[in-house]
Amino acid sequence: MGEPACVPPGEMSFSEALGELESIVASLETGQLELEESLARYQRGVELLQALRAKLGEAQQKVTALMGELESEPVDAEG
């Protein structure tokens, strides 16, 4: 039931992964699932959580100029 194709958490965007994690928590909280299904979802939830933590920890902001030439920051020294 539910997700037929489980995307590897590493390939998901932050908000996709967080969204799926939230829906897993919500479905677990109903207590309506079979025990086996609950365990499977819990495992998926833990994987998502780990991936999200990793993303947050490793993130290096990427800045791209779509138009115009970005002038280097005049106050770089203090920033």
Add this chain to the structure above:
Amino acid sequence: MPEQRVVSVSEAMSLARNVLETVCLRVVGEVSEVADKPGYRAAYFTLSDGEAAMPCLMWRESYAASGVTLACGMLVELSGNFSAYVPKGRLQFVARSLTSAGEGHLRLRVAELARRLEAEGLMRPERKRPLPAYPARIGVVTSPRGKAVHDVIRTLRRRYPVAEVLIAGVPVEGTNAPSMIVEGLAAAVAARCDVVLVVRGGGSYEDLMPFNHESVARAIASCPIPVVSGIGHEPDTSIADMVADLRASTPTAAAESVAPSVEEVNATLVKTGRMLDRALHHRVQLAVHRVLLLVNRPVFTDCSVLTGAMAQTLDHAQMALRRALPRRLADDCERVERLVREVGRAGSHYLERAGESVSRNAARLHDLSPLEILGRGYAVCRTADGGAVIRSAAQVDRGDRVNVLLGSGRLACLVESSESEVSDG
């Protein structure tokens, strides 16, 4: 070409000033930038109409006489002449008289556009879209130079480095600014941004004019992704601010509004992790509880439950039997008594009849009795040792003892002789 005299800068500027001072005008325009400090000998200000700006001054005495207090955004009418400030080579208009012309012309135009767009429903609260909670790509439409763009980048780097930042660097002042801002928005959409910021740092009211442009307002209103404005020009509100999904007061505030902070996200993850654990724990507890319920069911704790129904059936049968037996016995006793009574009745009747029969038979028996025959003189002879009736002389020999029964009494006899055939007659 006639030969021209070479002049000094001072002479050149003086010539220009003389020419300018012949141009006397009445000018209407909006006041922007006022420098009116008590120590100054003149009030310095700029007059503008959104397309062009004109530096002005008014000598202290004339200014005081006008009774007007200059303020940004005011629409005023001046009369005076152009001049030049020779030491700086600067053009200026020297106002001789000044009258207020009510609300600033620019503001009037902007207010009129705002009313029109509002009437179209472009500023309705229900049009405001919620911002994505965790944007993957954040577009920024702003000048690639200056403080604003770096405020945004720094804020996003600090708060939410997970997101990619895409900068559409466009001019935010000048005549082509509105069309370039519209293009920048389109570029952010084409780059599949989740949200776009339209920002610029503070400036004069004229500087703000591109963000009051109808084409920019319409591009923001029809943008397929949420738009956050951050145009630092408090207390003025641009039309871009009014039609944006969210208005932030500054570029930094706009960046803050568009991304969660890493700390917040971390806290959310920790909380979600706990909820996940709790939910599973709860689910397992539910299963354990169900098993315990089963384990404690009487079937497993007391096996008599399995046979209980049958045992009860037996008990019931037994009880029924107990109830039934005495009744049967009583019935039987009654029957026996009845039978006994009947037998009794039948017995006495029978005895009467039997008595009659016996006496009748006794009389007949009497008639037939051998004793009766003996009484008539016959005798019965028996062997002494066995008592057998002797019917033939051959049964005895001489010397045998025989008993002879008479009609009355008995004789013990010794055989002297026997003859087999007695010829009678």
